[in-house]
Amino acid sequence: MLELRIDPFPSAAELNALIFVAWGRPQSRDFTAILSRSLAHIGAYHDNQLVGFVNVAWDGGIHAFILDTSVHPDMQRQGIATRLVKEATRVARERGAEWLHVDFEPRLTGFYRACGFKPTKAGLIKLV
Template sequence: MLELRTDPFPATSELNALFSAAWGSWHSRDFAAILSRSLAHIGAYCDDRLVGFVNVAWDGGIHAFLVDTSVHPDMQRQGIATRMVRLATELARERGAEWLHVNFEPHLTGFYSACGFRPTEAGLIELA
């Protein structure tokens, strides 16, 4: 049974394993400092195993940002990401954000549109 948990602070090893499975080439990171400054984050658990995750970063004011939306490949196409993004949207609103931003690749346009996001123009500089 799938359970969504708000602010679960999963272990770094759990997050790195999920991101590695979901994204392929992943460089392990320590998430403790990141998650402690997040507005919210949601973990999707199946039998106490982390199978999905989304982080709601923020600017400390009215802007929040969805980052790291991930679902384990074995669990994709089951509505998990949609449920996490909708809960993240509700939490961002409840916690005082007035705008929720997300950047995504073109093939995810339909997904984010179905979650209520509308297209905007934005800029991006790759720093690494």
């Protein structure tokens, strides 16, 4: 059975492993400082194993930002990402955010629209 946990603080090894299998980006990062400043983060656990994750960063005011939505490939296409984003939306609203932003690759447009996001115009500068 899948369990969603609010602010679970998974270990760096767990989170790096999930991001690697979900996105193919090897990382060796300690997320403790990032997550401690986030408005919220949600972990999806199956048999006590981290299989999904989303971070809700914020500006300290009314704007929150969905980041790092990840689901283990073996668990994809089961609605886990949708549940994570909907729970992140609920928690962000409950914690005082008035706006929830997300940036995503074009191939994820349908997913985020199904989660309730509307298209907007925005600006972007690539720094690296």
